[in-house]
Amino acid sequence: xxxxxxxxxxxxxxxxxxxxxxxxxxxxxxxxxxxxxxxxxxxxxxxxxxxxxxxxxxxxxxxxxxxxxxxxxxxxxxxxxxxxxxxxxxxxxxxxxxxxxxxxxxxxxxxxxxxxxxxxxxxxxxxxxxxxxxxxxxxxxxxxxxxxxxxxxxxxxxxxxxxxxxxxxxxxxxxxxxxxxxxxxxxxxxxxxxxxxxxxxxxxxxxxxxxxxxxxxxxxxxxxxxxxxxxxxxxxxxxxxxxxxxxxxx
Amino acid sequence: xxxxxxxxxxxxxxxxxxxxxxxxxxxxxxxxxxxxxxxxxxxxxxxxxxxxxxxxxxxxxxxxxxxxxxxxxxxxxxxxxxxxxxxxxxxxxxxxxxxxxxxxxxxxxxxxxxxxxxxxxxxxxxxxxxxxxxxxxxxxxxxxxxxxxxxxxxxxxxxxxxxxxxxxxxxxxxxxxxxxxxxxxxxxxxxxxxxxxxxxxxxxxxxxxxxxxxxxxxxxxxxxxxxxxxxxxxxxxxxxxxxxxxxxxx
Numbered sequence: 192x193x194x195x196x197x198x199x200x201x202x203x204x205x206x207x208x209x210x211x212x213x214x215x216x217x218x219x220x221x222x223x224x225x226x227x228x229x230x231x232x233x234x235x236x237x238x239x240x241x242x243x244x245x246x247x248x249x250x251x252x253x254x255x256x257x258x259x260x261x262x263x264x265x266x267x268x269x270x271x272x273x274x275x276x277x278x279x280x281x282x283x284x285x286x287x288x289x290x291x292x293x294x295x296x297x298x299x300x301x302x303x304x305x306x307x308x309x310x311x312x313x314x315x316x317x318x319x320x321x322x323x324x325x326x327x328x329x330x331x332x333x334x335x336x337x338x339x340x341x342x343x344x345x346x347x348x349x350x351x352x353x354x355x356x357x358x359x360x361x362x363x364x365x366x367x368x369x370x371x372x373x374x375x376x377x378x379x380x381x382x383x384x385x386x387x388x389x390x391x392x393x394x395x396x397x398x399x400x401x402x403x404x405x406x407x408x409x410x411x412x413x414x415x416x417x418x419x420x421x422x423x424x425x426x427x428x429x430x431x432x433x434x435x436x437x438x439x440x441x
Numbered sequence: 442x443x444x445x446x447x448x449x450x451x452x453x454x455x456x457x458x459x460x461x462x463x464x465x466x467x468x469x470x471x472x473x474x475x476x477x478x479x480x481x482x483x484x485x486x487x488x489x490x491x492x493x494x495x496x497x498x499x500x501x502x503x504x505x506x507x508x509x510x511x512x513x514x515x516x517x518x519x520x521x522x523x524x525x526x527x528x529x530x531x532x533x534x535x536x537x538x539x540x541x542x543x544x545x546x547x548x549x550x551x552x553x554x555x556x557x558x559x560x561x562x563x564x565x566x567x568x569x570x571x572x573x574x575x576x577x578x579x580x581x582x583x584x585x586x587x588x589x590x591x592x593x594x595x596x597x598x599x600x601x602x603x604x605x606x607x608x609x610x611x612x613x614x615x616x617x618x619x620x621x622x623x624x625x626x627x628x629x630x631x632x633x634x635x636x637x638x639x640x641x642x643x644x645x646x647x648x649x650x651x652x653x654x655x656x657x658x659x660x661x662x663x664x665x666x667x668x669x670x671x672x673x674x675x676x677x678x679x680x681x682x683x684x685x686x687x688x689x690x691x
Binding site for chain 2 (some may be wrong): 218221222224225226227248250251332333334335338339340341342345348349352355356359419427
């Protein structure tokens, strides 16, 4: 077998959000390294660094030592063009539900051009709706409907295994469909969009309904190219200018 | 998706041999249950039952409670027609090295007719040559050559995931090629064969070379049908009778 393309695997981030048990962080690091992944991002972990994490990481101490601790999921996704959230449950907020094999393929295609991320939520509560809103798709590991709760590190192992298998298998990758925008920029756009919609009186902050989640869903489904994001931000700026000048003329 | 055939998954044994850490037994039970597997066999575990195993099993306490503790690998394989050993390393003794996907397919085909087993060795030393000699094939999870040591429960998770995926995917299974002999009977045959070869002076117990491993390899590669095993045991009996009568006539 040909060794997997090192650039592809190096462009894949495993993001663990709000992990409770440090042993799971170590176990995830070990699972990653056995499959050739190295980019571990930790969003607001309960306990880190920690000796139990180190013990469970075993020979993957380097992955743990290089882990990037972030205050928010958006921070962990800075520079990424695609983020998929792993969850046992389907949520109506999400654009798509992918099997691990399909998800690995998508991530690897995009990883040719930019970093991408696979996001795992808290052990007990999973990904929050807010976290899922930042992702462009949902990955669900097919599991026993009577007991579908994989251990966090075991779920990372399955996902990393599919990523490695496909990185090994594929000989010619098609280029990504679009030049995906940086997800941190997309989040900034959502903030601007919300402010603008409030400014023009379309969104009532006292009764937001599900307007922003619905708009997030729309954009997550299409995924925004860099150029498209620039256009949309230009539109928002023009709308805001117009709204301000109409306010000052009143 | 159609639910996986319950008979197929119920005929798959996960055999953990000489496990050192009880937490890994619990983690393996959890991994199994998330994928709909229930048949856990433990060969000479260091510590069992144990509270750490229970903690790591989480919602899979039933799998743990129903685990069958055995004194030997042969005992754990009684009733099985196929046993594949999971190992990171290739050993010259083995007939075949299968990828997890291929192995899952083989196991499921055979599981239509009889129980089958996937055998995992000790965390540190893996499967011994003796244990591998009892298996008919080797399964190797593709891993990073620089660090290929999956956690035991994580390896069980990957294998169980492939089993579930294929049990879900396949709509029409071909019947097994042969009516495979019970592996406990095959082990009895090896004992008889060795005795016979010593009896006729072909095998020198003081200098056995690698004769028995080589014969095991041959039979593991072909796999013995029930009828074939009966024929071979008949041949041995005839040889032994002949040898005894020639001894008494001397």
